[in-house]
Amino acid sequence: MPVTRRKFLQYSAGSAALLGVSLLDNPMLRKAFAAAIQETPIIWLAAGACSGCSVSLLNALSPRIQDVLLDQIVPGHHTELAFHPTVMAAAGDLAMQAMYDTEERPFLLVVEGSVPTKDGGVACEVGEKNGHGITGLEHVLRLGGKAKAVIAIGSCAAFGGIPKAAPNPTGSKGVMEVFKENGIVTPTINLPGCAAHPDWFIGTVAAVLLNGPESVKVDQDGRPEMFYKPLIHDNCPLRGHFDAGRFAEKPGDPFCLYKLGCKGPITHANCPEKKFNGGVNWCIDNRHPCIGCAEPDFPFSQTLAGTVAIADATPPSLYPPILTDQTKPIDVTPAYAALAGAAAGAVGARVFKKDKDADQAAGDGKE
Ligand code: SF4
Ligand code: SF4
Numbered sequence: 617m618p619v620t621r622r623k624f625l626q627y628s629a630g631s632a633a634l635l636g637v638s639l640l641d642n643p644m645l646r647k648a649f650a651a652a653i654q655e656t657p658i659i660w661l662a663a664g665a666c667s668g669c670s671v672s673l674l675n676a677l678s679p680r681i682q683d684v685l686l687d688q689i690v691p692g693h694h695t696e697l698a699f700h701p702t703v704m705a706a707a708g709d710l711a712m713q714a715m716y717d718t719e720e721r722p723f724l725l726v727v728e729g730s731v732p733t734k735d736g737g738v739a740c741e742v743g744e745k746n747g748h749g750i751t752g753l754e755h756v757l758r759l760g761g762k763a764k765a766v767i768a769i770g771s772c773a774a775f776g777g778i779p780k781a782a783p784n785p786t787g788s789k790g791v792m793e794v795f796k797e798n799g800i801v802t803p804t805i806n807l808p809g810c811a812a813h814p815d816w817f818i819g820t821v822a823a824v825l826l827n828g829p830e831s832v833k834v835d836q837d838g839r840p841e842m843f844y845k846p847l848i849h850d851n852c853p854l855r856g857h858f859d860a861g862r863f864a865e866k867p868g869d870p871f872c873l874y875k876l877g878c879k880g881p882i883t884h885a886n887c888p889e890k891k892f893n894g895g896v897n898w899c900i901d902n903r904h905p906c907i908g909c910a911e912p913d914f915p916f917s918q919t920l921a922g923t924v925a926i927a928d929a930t931p932p933s934l935y936p937p938i939l940t941d942q943t944k945p946i947d948v949t950p951a952y953a954a955l956a957g958a959a960a961g962a963v964g965a966r967v968f969k970k971d972k973d974a975d976q977a978a979g980d981g982k983e
Contacts, residue, residue, distance in 0.1 A: 628777035629632060654677075656771050656825050657723045659715055659759060660700040663752030664779045664788050665729025669770040670702045672811035673818075698723070701742065712743040715931035725763035725802075726817075727791045730772040730779040731756050733778030756791060756797055761888065764812060765829035766791060766804040769817055774806035774838070775912045782917075792838060803829035806838035813890055816843045837912050839884075848906050849881035851888040879908030 662670070696717035697704070699711065706714055722910045729752070732739035735752030744750060760766055771777035779788035792804050797879040805824070820840055823832050833841045849855065854884075855871040864871045874881070883906050891898040899906050900933070906913050908924075 627748045657696050657698040657718045657721060658700075658726060658766070659698055659718055659723055659757055659763075659820075660726045660728065661742065661759065662701050662788065663727060663729040663731050663742065663751070663756065664772060665770070667702050667728070668811040669728045669773075669809075669817075672699070672839075672892075674703075674810075675767075675814055675816045706728050712745070719759055719762055722764050723762075724821070725766045727756060727760075727766065727768050727773045728770055730776050730788035731791060731794050732779070732786035732788050733794065734785070737787075739786035739788075753794070756794060757800065760791070760795055760800045760802055763802050765824050766795075766802050767807060767817070767820060767824070768792065768804060768838075769807045770812050771808045771810045771909050771914050774808040775914070777808075777810065778915055781915055782955075804834055804838060805829060805840060807835060807843075808837075808839065808910045808912070808914070810907075810914065811841070813885075813887070815890055816840070816879075819843065835884075839910070843886055843890075844884050844910060846884065846886050846889070848885060848887060848900075852880055852900055853888065854900060863931065866905075872902075873900065873903070873905040874923060876905050877907075877919070877923060878905035879911070879916070879924055880906040881926045882924050883908040883911050885910040915943065 632866075660670075698713040701711070704711060704714070705831050729740075731737065731753055732751075733753055737751035738749075740752035741749035742755055769775045772779055772788070772789050775790040776784075776788050776793070777790075779786060780790070790806075794800075795802065795804060805820055807820060809816065819842065819965055820832060823840075825840045835844060836957065837844075847941055849858070852858075854872045858874060862871040863869075863875040864873050865875065867876065872878070878900070881898065885908075887906070888900070889902070905920075908916065
């Protein structure tokens with residue numbers, strides 16, 4: 617049976633989603649994706665944003681964002697990333713007209729930044745009409761109701777992020793929360809992260825454009841499972857130190873960062889595998905604790921240095937045994953592996969019991 621170009625792209629996107637890998641490492645698929653993008657304009661709205669997610673996206677190496685989006689907004693080329701306040705060449709009325717023209721066609725809406733809602737959202741205005749500022753809230757409600765699908769990129773757009781942290785004087789909220797309060801049911805996908813990884817965005821856009829938003833399997837927080845399912849703690853290069861009870865006591869110590877406030881044990885994202893800056897580095901390789909930026913509760917009600925509760929300190933049984941004599945041959949029978957896992961878990965559990973007791977004592981002391 618002959619396979620049409622469209623079918624081929626759909627199959628490819630499906631495989632990419634299944635494998636959790638970038639669809640676009642292949643130059644041929646990259647070209648095909650660029651063509652698919654030309655069929656659907658994107659409006660990128662920045663509300664209560666620092667533009668960090670835009671900067672992160674510009675850092676994409678494979679494919680380079682120029683290959684899939686930016687080439688098309690250079691003057692003289694097609695303008696398919698129809699509106700992006702940070703990188704578009706147009707400004708003022710011309711830029712706003714690009715948004716208004718685009719929303720009359722089927723389009724994909726990307727929201728970066730939280731949505732201030734207090735007093736009608738006056739804390740954030742994006743452009744003006746007839747001499748009056750238009751709030752980010754107005755744009756989000758109007759465009760959100762018309763879009764084919766919405767991507768909330770970054771922790772702020774997804775869950776409110778830092779602008780929503782107490783006391784939240786602007787009444788900032790995440791996009792889904794605003795939609796829910798206003799009866800907007802457009803399919804919406806959350807890509808939290810401070811900043812979000814460029815592959816999370818490009819992979820999601822590819823799947824949405826080629827197969828529709830329903831094709832993206834999301835978790836209970838609206839995050840694509842292909843990027844946000846793994847627990848950082850289970851894939852961390854310092855996990856062996858955690859299991860062995862070796863903890864950094866101060867920045868720069870080469871051990872597990874749990875006691876310095878690492879949120880890896882409660883954070884779901886594939887950062888250890890993807891890394892940032894083209895795969896060069898990521899938070900923990902840089903000896904900085906994970907701050908949990910991909911989680912709905914980020915930036916948390918506790919301090920960044922506060923330790924998180926761990927439900928199960930037992931390491932996965934597939935890990936090689938630790939604390940063994942490295943000069944002896946390793947017995948890899950399942951029974952031995954299970955025993956080693958249990959022993960390592962006991963070490964971890966003992967450490968946390970000790971920590972918990974110490975914290976309790978410190979807490980008691982305070983009261
Ligand atoms: S607590 Fe943090 S640094 Fe330690 S193993 Fe888990 S994710 Fe890695
Ligand atoms: S490691 Fe943690 S803090 Fe760093 S980007 Fe990933 S989720 Fe965010």
